Amino acid sequence: MASFTIEKRNKANGDIRYRCKVRLKKSGVIIHTESQTFSKKELATNWGKLRCEALDNGTPYSTQTVSLGALLNLYYENHSLWENTGRTKRYVIMMLMDCDISRINCNELKTSDIIEHCLNRKNAGTSPATIYHDIAYLRSVMKKAKPVWNITANHQVFEEAVPILIEMQLIGKSQQRTRRPTRVEIENLKSGLQRRMAYRPNGHCRIPYIDILDFSILSCMRIGEVCSLRWEDLNIKHKTILVRDRKDPRKKTGNHLVVPLLGGAFDIVMRQPQDDELIFPYNSRSVTAGFQRVRNQLGISDLRYHDLRREGASRLFEKGYSIEEVAQVTGHRNLNILWQVYTQLFPHKLHEKEQQKYSSQI
Template sequence: MTSAKYYIEERKGLTKDKKGQPKVSYRVKIRIRTKGRKPQNITRTFAKRAAAEQWGKNRTKEIEQCEGIPETWGLRELTIGELIYEYMDHPTMGPKIGRNKFYVLRRLAASKIGEIVASQLTGSDVHDHCLQRLNADTQPSPTTIYHDVSVLKTVMASAKTCFRVNASLGYHHEALPELQSAGLVERSHRRERLPTEAEISRIFAALKKRRKHRNSSIPADEIAKFAIYSCMRLSEITRAKWQDFDSKAGTLVIRDRKDPRKKTGNHQVIPLCDGAIALIESQPTKGNHELIFPFNPKSVGAAWTRVVKSIDIKDLRFHDLRALGITLLLQSGLTTAEVMKVSGHRNESVLSNHYNRISPEYVRSKLKGLC
């Protein structure tokens, strides 16, 4: 049982008003008593007695209804857009934001949902946002729209603890089942896409042709080939350093490798195949640059996208080369544990569910003559 009473104390200040009288302020003191706990005091000062009376009445009523001090007291009221910008500027969370998440955050902040006060966000607001996205000129898929919902949830979950902003996830639990039922959002499906031998041949021929252009300085063909040989992500390839390459041992240290728990400090030594070693040793940056492949990953990715589009190959991403490399290693007879040493996966199910893209046709070829 909690009881609360307020008292108003009239206080005369040192400064004087226009009439030469000491300025008066009104200090409200709320005394809170809860059985089994020490009494608590809350104070606030007002210039006018009426405002002090109103505040005292409202606050004591809230305290008794909530059986204590409401947790929303002391929290700030920000719009979702303002909260997102604080999240992006946070000294520890901001630097960890990846490229895709960055664009999702920026889009959310600039949308109508970014104008809503975080504490007032409802499931209907999220539904309207997803419906607008689905009908946009860019025609995003329900899987893409799900990223908006997921990223928004991450920001809102950090609001109270990290930013002292009044917000809750009630809207999310209310909206998500209906959004999925209506087909507005959808979790990503298992990706099966792998380039065929013919596609790989066409892509590398086009990349080599592009490299001969006088304005092209990026060896995109060699970087793509290295992605298959090493099973590395593009961002890992473009920050690999000469000092971390051991030609005698045939290994490379990948620093701060992506990990769902903690990326910073997650350094992994990976074994390299002969083709990957030969590609590294052939790079002209040896001896005159810290990085093996000193190129902007966005520029490399853009070059890949342009070339693939120019030769009319559909739905093939640079990241699919990592899956191709892992699949080839599994087909070569390496165990899953051995492949994980190359790919860097700590969880076997992630490798099996997302990167093992062995086709039914390949398995069929292995089954011939067995029964």
Template sequence: MSATIITFPGLHTATCLGTSAKNLVSDTRAADNNKPRPDSSSHAPTDRRRKKDGKSRSVEPNIQEIRGENGKLSYRVQIRKFVSGRSISFTKTFSKLSMARKWKKRKIAEIEIDGVEAVSRSGDTVADAITARLAKHKSLGRSAKQQLGWVKASGFGKKKLNGLSLDDLTDLADEMLGEERQPQTVAGYLTILVNTLHWASKRGFSVPIAAMKEAMEHMWEDEILARSEERDRRPTIDELNKILDAVVENKRQKIPLVKIIVFAIFSCRRLGEICRIRWEDLRIEKKQILVRDMKHPKKKKGNDVWCDLTDEALAIILSMPREGDLIFPFKTTSVGTAWRRHRDRLGINDLRFHDLRHEGITRLFEMGKPAAFVANHSGHKNGGCLFRYEHVEQEGDRFLDWPWTLRAADQADPDKM
């Protein structure tokens, strides 16, 4: 039986194969199998995914071979993952293929164990964490923002978060001290920095926070850091009178600065607390006000404290118009600027708004009030914090019959003063 073969130009189709034809096909396949295979280590352009410029080709999934201008080869690993509709890429280049394969294997294992998001954060820097905190907490105080901004722009800000060590934080402290910053100033910078790193560690950033906290403990123990110096600056009655007179004479002053200054003394409140107290938190019958998020060395948010009000402080509150939720609806920055402007124009040196709170606490002790009574007004939880106020050098109320007491509460006729 003969084989019938129909031939078309460029196409060979066998409609029926005889025994000899079958043997021919078999022999041809065998011959193909016996042909020498190309060396896998050769760089012949056999990969169909080679780029048109001939400078790179795909060696295997996720690894690309790149030929430099001098003919030197390198291997780029690129792993792409999609999370929540966005692409996350992990890329690194090596001089040897074996190193590229090892990194690729390790990175894929990390992704499977820790997840894409966590692994992608491994390259984050200190500056990245600070940027995230500043974007989230826009209500941070001016000092905190300034301190974080300095760290972000420093060499420390460029350090990888996951590579931070105890020595890194200590070196930063030494650098700042070398720039003639005081130990208490450095303590402030590092405290807000470590708090920010702790915040970041709870939000997916890879931070060795235990090492950072340990570094802080060591620096406190070794007295590299120090607490803020205790101030004993007190305003004189003459200084207060001059400032308040200047405020009244300034017709452009819209903020009721007289009320706020006098209230700070008689309420023993910080400026930030004054601008936060609310009408709904006022207990007139009990003469109390709820101070929300009171300053605390370890806890600020949620540290709400009921504080007693002196008669003078309550009278000033009741003199304020009830036009919103806040009793003193003004920005702390605006009040602070107004205070400094009037103080500086009068040439009064080294008197801070916060000194008014100290004056109010000292006044209560000079009036013979016990520590428990004072703590109920100041909001102190730790009696030891009041120790430096208890040893007074004079007795009595230096603000007795002070005309600004009534004037701030709108209980006196300014024209008769």
């Protein structure tokens, strides 16, 4: 007869976990034990019930099936599976554990269940692009069930479900962003960031927001890359710097690129204090948080920090740099992506360029 107990545990960081321990007895002797830890008591209870039922029905100990919520929890608790992924995936996994679909047995998931989940998300105002993340990450976790935990999961259901979801327009690609900050918005942001630097409850602000904002535009770097630059990687003679582990869809770790520091980017670097191994030794999240607070206070809508990267690339194109030259700055290996996504040129700039050509001919 199989039974289970749940033990509540407090982690060092204050988080609560629930460990479910399952035992199988025969003639009063324990012949099998197994346990799993969960972030929610409900998940631990559901897992315990399913395992007890499976063991009582003679299911081999090496084979098991659990609810989707329990499977998602196993993935979330195994940090080695997601520690190199972005925050979006972790957020989606946590969100899915609270959805109705999480109560379904992972080996009994049907296309109709997936459609119902997507409809519920759509009715709540979620966009098709965001719902696509739900499906993509759920599929990814279910495909790992067998090799990682020896759990049977019907991940093949997505082969049937995805085309139907696309046809029903429940999932789709995200819309291409074209947002660029205007000159007035940038000036207002700098003024707001200057006030933030001048006034803080503790009377001092270490983060040089304006230098970092200007450098982000001139270098076309992501804020995470900016805050990871090292003095040892700076080539003063050539005015270049090595950007380590630059983001790439095929490879990130070890993807080091030498990038030219154009415009005033090199001067911004050289005026930073050299008392740390990092040029900008600040938490990238703190930088973006300060930017967002000032942006919100100013009432600037639909502007993200990452849009500064697009602004920088577009400025380089407007100055006459070729797409191959701009790619050396942005780090794009796929020139089509660079052209389609990062070249949001202001049409009125063409008049200025034409006027310059005309003036040079006179």
